[in-house]
Each structure stands twice: as C-alpha cells, then as structure tokens.
Amino acid sequence: VTAPSEQRQAAGPLRLVALGDPFRRDDGVGVAVARRVRAATRAAVEVVEPGGDPAALLDALAQPTPAAGAGIVMVVDAVRTGTGAPPGSVHRVELEPGHGRLPDLRRRDSSHALGLGEAIELAVALGRLPAGTRLVLFGVEGARFDPGTELSAPVAAAVEPVAAAVLRIAGQAGPQAQATATRAPRRAPGGRSG
C-alpha cells in the first residue's frame, strides 16, 4: 500500500493538449479529437486548447504544480511528414523529456511561431516539465491546410481511433487519475479548461 502522498505523486496530471487551427481544414483534427474526448465524460483527462498563442502552448505543456510529480501529457496535432504516409495515418511518438535527446521535432515549416518541439524543449529548459513526465504525441497526417472547416475524409476517419487511444491511456491511468480528480476538483472528470 502506498502512502497517499506517494500515490498522488504517481498520479500527476493527465492532460490532452489539442493543437491546430480548426479553420484550416485538416489542421483542425486536434480540436476534433479534443471534442470527442470531452464528450466521453468519464475520462479523467484535462483537455487544453492553447489556440494560436505560443506561450499558451508552453503553459499547456507545463505542469501547473511540478511538485505534484510527473504525469502524462498527450498532444494531438496535424502533421505533414513528407514520408509518403497517406492522409489519416496516425504517427505515435513517446517521449520522456530530460531523458536523452528528443527526436527532431523542430519542424521548420511549423505554422506556430513556437513549434511543438521547441515548446517542449523550452518547458524542459525552464524546469516546467519534471523528469519522468510521459509525453505521448499523436500526429495525424493531413492532406489539406487551406482555409475551411471540413476535415478531409481520411483525416475525419482518424478522429475516433485517436480519441480511443487517448481514452485507453487515460483508462490505464484510471484509478490514479480518479484519485487526482477527487483531490483536485479543477481536473474533475470531463472538466473543461483552456
């Protein structure tokens, strides 16, 4: 039996950061996944949409209370890998910042003034992501990024499986996450934020 304090430390925050611009077609896949996860009210996942503000992305990644311990931060965004992967393909990358080098996430063609990779590295450099935090990135290969609100069909078809994967991770962390939720009402199941 772990002491309550240790249990809390083990739990940490469980969060989904949804990136992208819903007015740029497939770039809206992150927000679409976020909606789907929010609708599953039993998931103890805090969903954050930092929008276009790079500093908000930094805050979204950062632990509000690093003392609470390492948690799980999931990020979903549209990507264009140029690898020939068909639209709708889901690339899943797991990272442990502070433990070895990050893969090269500094996409120089990112539409964000501060790209995801830079934001992660900046959060580490500023001590806002405690070592041991599990970062799970879901990149959905997009096809169209011109102005518009419709996801292309293969990208729309990826929303459900990505949301399910997020919920599965949340489910595995379930009991601990629920314990966190009861202690911290702001991260209540299905709680809104951002």
Added chain:
Amino acid sequence: VTHKSSTTRTLKVDALPRVEGEGAMLIRATAGRVTAVELRIYEPPRFFEALLRGRRYTEPPDLTARICGICPVAYQMSACQAIEDACGVTVPEPIADLRRLLYCGEWISSHALHLYLLHAPDFLGYPSAVELARDHRAIVERGLALKQVGNELLAAVGGRAVHPVNVRVGGFFRAPTRRELAPVAERLRWARDAALETVRWVAGFDFPELTVGHELVALRHPTNPEYPILAGRVVSTQGLDLAVGDLDEQLVEQHVPHSTALHARLRDRQGQGQGDGRYLVGPLARYALNADRLSPIARQAAAEAGLDPSCRNPFRSIVVRAVEILYACDEALRLLDAYQPPDPPAVPVAPPAATATGHGCTEAPRGILYHRYRVESDGRIADARIVPPTSQNQGQIEEDLRRFVEPRLDWPTEALTRACEQAIRNYDPCISCAAHFLDLRVERS
C-alpha cells in the same frame, strides 16, 4: 542547404522560423547586385472582407478578431470605430479609456512574446529561445511573466486573453469594477519594473548597420498629448497629414506577381521615384512621430537606451518595442488609477438612417490597422475593407532585405541567411493565418 551550380548559387531554408505564420522569400543576386527580392504572403483578410458582406453591423468586432490570435483587440477596436463612425456615434471618454486600457494589455502581450521568444535570440547568437533559456533562464522567465501580465489585463477587461468576448460596438458588455481590476494593477507595477529592465537589456545588444529612408507612417493626435493607440490623424515623416477617413483613397493596394497578398502604397507618392509609395508602419514609425508623447518614465528609458526619434535602423525596433512595453504598463497603471466603470458600459448604436461609410484606424502592435465599412440602413454590411499592418510593411521588408544583403553577398551562406531572418523579424510580421510556408532562398549568380 546550399545548392551550387555553375551559374547560380542557391541558399535555401525550408521555412523561416519564429514569425507569426507562414510565407515565402526569394532573394536573387547577379554579379554582386540583388536583382530580385520577393516576400510571398497569402493574405487572409480578403476572405473576411467577403465574409462580412451581408452580416449585421454589430458582428465585425468579433468576426475580424478571428483574423489574428496575437492582436485580436486591434481588429476589434478598428472595427468598432469604423462601425460607430458609419452610425454617427462617438463613444464617451470613459469607454474610450477602457478601450485604451484593454489595448495596453495587447501591446504588452504581443511585444513581450516577439521580443523575448522570437527576436532576442537573434541578437545574442542563439538559434532559438530554447538555447537562450538554457543559458539565461531568469531572463526568459521574465519575458514570459511580462507576457502573462498582458494576458491578465486582457482577461480582466476583455473577459479572456485570446479573442476577448467583452467588446461590442458602442463599448463593452460589462465594465469591470475597480475591485476586479485591483489584482492586475498590482501585477502591472511589477511588470513596469520588468519592462524597464527589458529596455536596459536590449539596449546593450549589437545592432547590425542598416539605415533606411522609409516614409514612416503612424497616428498622432492633433491635440491630446498621448502616445498613439486609438486615435489621431495619420501623419508621416515626409509631411503626410490625413484624417483617418482619407486613408481609403490614399492607400492603394496592388497585386504583385509573386504573391497573393496585396501590397499597400501611398497614392500621392506613386510615380515619384525611389520609394514609389512604399511606407512603413509600426513601433519605429510610432516612436519617430510621437517620441515626445511618451510618459516621463518611458521617455527617460528611451533616452538612456540611446534611442533617438531620428533613428532609421530597423534592427533597433526591438528597443522601441521594449520602450513601448514600458509605456503600456505605465499607461495602464495611469488609466487604472483614474478608473471609474463607465455607466452604462456601452452607448446605443443604431444603423444609419441612410447607407453610410465609416472608417477606423488604430495602432496595432505592428502598426496602423485600417477598417472601412459601408453600412445599410437595415443594419447590413454592404462592403468592408481591411488593411493590416503587415501588408503595408511588405514592400519595405523587401527593400530592407535588398539593402541589407547587397553589401554582404560575400558572407557565408549560413550567416547571411540568419541575418536575413533577423531583418524580417524586425517587423514582427504577422501572417498567422497564411496558407503558404515561408521559404527563404537566396540565389547568387
């Protein structure tokens, strides 16, 4: 990536990082002369102008705020002014003051982001804010905290930090109480000190040599001795002096072959040689034309930083931005000190009796943002025109690059590329919603 062939040398970067959005850049040189500089930006406000047609006259502030996540307040304010102008309404001073207070939050937030995270690394030789943070954590923390204070002010007055929801034609939905604003006043006192330290910090940077003869354009109030944010006539360093309503005729927007974006020019200056109507808006222009109107603390900091209103080196715009953060903190504190909630928080604005055209122009963080609306008597918008700062600066950014690159063509590829990026960032170009990536290429024959 360097590509060499027998006749041309091509320098290629996949995208220019640390600008708000995406675009493309090509520089071509032949026999030691720069023969072409093209900045390609896809300009989204065109869609908004079409989208606004047929909408209710109350909708532009919220709709156009969506054009930008960094400067939504600028869009809201220029839109409100233009609609109110068309409807024959002038808001009372307390409402105008609350708007100014909100706008200060946006200046602080936008300038702090650009200065600390996007531009400062260039001057200190860091590839990005990440490396800057590793070596100077406290400095980056200060920048983020400054930006956060701007966000808190935006949230306190506007309801939330990004795309504020409290703004309406005629004023605000609800005026915050003095008590609600007290915590942000406390934070602003810290921010004012941090801003002063920021000015001193950036004043010590090394600035590449570049002097440009741009016509600088900014607002300046004919009577109120205030640094321009929300009001004034449109003036320039070459004697331009226009009412906001004259901008419609004076600003000519041109298609250029290499871009879907429009380049704005001054009609009266076209065909007069050198500049051909190109002009520059933003911090450097505001400062050149209004340095005497800074508050004492900001004026003194500018003097200590070695800034002079005659400064024409775009690389020093980072110092002007720092001074403007300081001014915005100081001005917000002044407004908070005198604050009494406007009652009512908004004045009624009815559609005009007959179709009428209204104009609005305010100083967005990146320079003047002009809106024009024609409003029908039934309250529908017949047409709209929006001229954002970056489209006005595009021509000058290209001109700067031409002048900067030519004497430095013998520089190593990597260093020249980085310097070009830095020169573009002097203007904090805001092309957030742009559809194409910024792709910097220098071709040397």
